[in-house]
Amino acid sequence: MTHLYENIALIGIGLIGSSIARDIKAHGLASKVTISSRSAATLKRAEELELGDAYVADAAEAVRDADLVIVSVPVGASEAVARQIAGSLKPGATVTDVGSTKASVIAQMQPHMPENVHFIPGHPLAGTEHSGPDAGFTGLFVGRWCILTPVSGTDAGAVARLRDFWNSLGSKVEEMDPVHHDKVLAIVSHLPHIIAYNIVGTADDLETVTESEVIKYSASGFRDFTRLASSDPTMWRDVCLHNKDAILEMLARFSEDLAYLQRAIRWGDGEKLFDLFTRTRAIRRSIIEAGQDTAAPNFGRNGAAPELKAGE
Numbered sequence: 001m002t003h004l005y006e007n008i009a010l011i012g013i014g015l016i017g018s019s020i021a022r023d024i025k026a027h028g029l030a031s032k033v034t035i036s037s038r039s040a041a042t043l044k045r046a047e048e049l050e051l052g053d054a055y056v057a058d059a060a061e062a063v064r065d066a067d068l069v070i071v072s073v074p075v076g077a078s079e080a081v082a083r084q085i086a087g088s089l090k091p092g093a094t095v096t097d098v099g100s101t102k103a104s105v106i107a108q109m110q111p112h113m114p115e116n117v118h119f120i121p122g123h124p125l126a127g128t129e130h131s132g133p134d135a136g137f138t139g140l141f142v143g144r145w146c147i148l149t150p151v152s153g154t155d156a157g158a159v160a161r162l163r164d165f166w167n168s169l170g171s172k173v174e175e176m177d178p179v180h181h182d183k184v185l186a187i188v189s190h191l192p193h194i195i196a197y198n199i200v201g202t203a204d205d206l207e208t209v210t211e212s213e214v215i216k217y218s219a220s221g222f223r224d225f226t227r228l229a230s231s232d233p234t235m236w237r238d239v240c241l242h243n244k245d246a247i248l249e250m251l252a253r254f255s256e257d258l259a260y261l262q263r264a265i266r267w268g269d270g271e272k273l274f275d276l277f278t279r280t281r282a283i284r285r286s287i288i289e290a291g292q293d294t295a296a297p298n299f300g301r302n303g304a305a306p307e308l309k310a311g312e
């Protein structure tokens with residue numbers, strides 16, 4: 001049986017890398033999957049979980065006969081990985097990544113990529129607050145977007161093949177300019193995480209409300225923030241450092257709008273509050289109607305589609 005890619009190398013085998021590995025195995029998408037991880041303990045765990053066919057510590061060795069290389073490491077490690085693998089890539093191979101920021105990943109990796117490989121950055125918009133090889137699961141990418149940000153001049157056939165690969169994991173694929181990607185993701189993903197880290201930190205710093213009260217009385221709104229704020233510190237440190245401009249731009253807008261809200265509360269301007277809350281409720285409804293409300297934890301694991309509650 002022929003595959004889109006016969007040999008696939010996975011560099012980094014955490015939540016995303018291991019979910020891809022599980023899907024490749026579940027759907028028989030390659031003849032051989034070689035897994036590489038910087039950490040010996042993670043590599044051993046990947047082997048115990050039988051996520052691939054070969055397990056090698058050296059990333060350069062892992063990519064030697066790979067037709068597709070998927071780099072799934074924190075975005076700040078992209079350049080180090082590119083340096084490691086550059087000299088061992090097979091001519092004609094495709095190198096992609098799954099990083100949450102794109103302009104920085106391109107700046108880090110592109111200069112190291114040989115002329116005879118196709119470098120096509122990517123970002124699956126699917127994940128959870130968990131990390132490591134045990135956290136991955138089959139079906140994570142089903143129904144979710146995967147954004148590809150190829151640089152101009154990239155071979156169209158190679159892009160089409162990678163698109164087909166993501167389609168075979170159940171993803172919908174769209175191409176986007178990397179700088180635009182970073183702005184869009186700054187508002188829909190990076191800011192929500194930063195706001196969550198901040199509000200949980202604020203609650204933790206309060207002098208008048210004890211930590212045990214925060215835990216005991218945490219209503220579901222605060223709980224939702226703690227889920228995001230429990231996401232991997234290394235990954236999110238790197239996202240903040242590597243999408244700095246777009247995040248600062250969106251944070252400036254956010255602070256301006258928060259000041260408007262603060263003023264409306266201070267002056268008892270119920271009309272302003274009501275208008276904003278009505279507008280935002282409509283956004284939530286549009287997301288549900290568009291079938292994009294699949295980010296709930298465990299969605300995909302139990303296959304249950306989120307239900308519309310009365311009034312939603």
Ligand SMILES: NC(=O)C1=CN([C@@H]2O[C@H](COP(=O)(O)OP(=O)(O)OC[C@H]3O[C@@H](n4cnc5c(N)ncnc54)[C@H](O)[C@@H]3O)[C@@H](O)[C@H]2O)C=CC1
Pocket residue numbers: 012013014015016017037038039042072073074075077080081098099100101123124125126127128129130131132133232235239
């Ligand atoms: N967690 C999520 O929900 C999503 C994450 N992403 C992106 O996917 C990438 C991987 O994230 P996860 O799988 O969640 O992370 P993870 O923490 O579960 O796994 C990261 C992997 O990278 C390896 N690694 C860490 N530092 C490294 C370094 N300096 N050099 C080489 N390898 C290193 C780790 O050993 C591990 O195998 C990140 O770039 C992240 O931005 C994309 C979509 C969703």
Ligand SMILES: O=C(O)C(=O)Cc1ccc(O)cc1
Pocket residue numbers: 099100124125126127128129189295
């Ligand atoms: O856990 C969540 O709600 C997420 O938003 C997961 C996530 C994290 C980072 C990404 O780049 C994409 C998806």
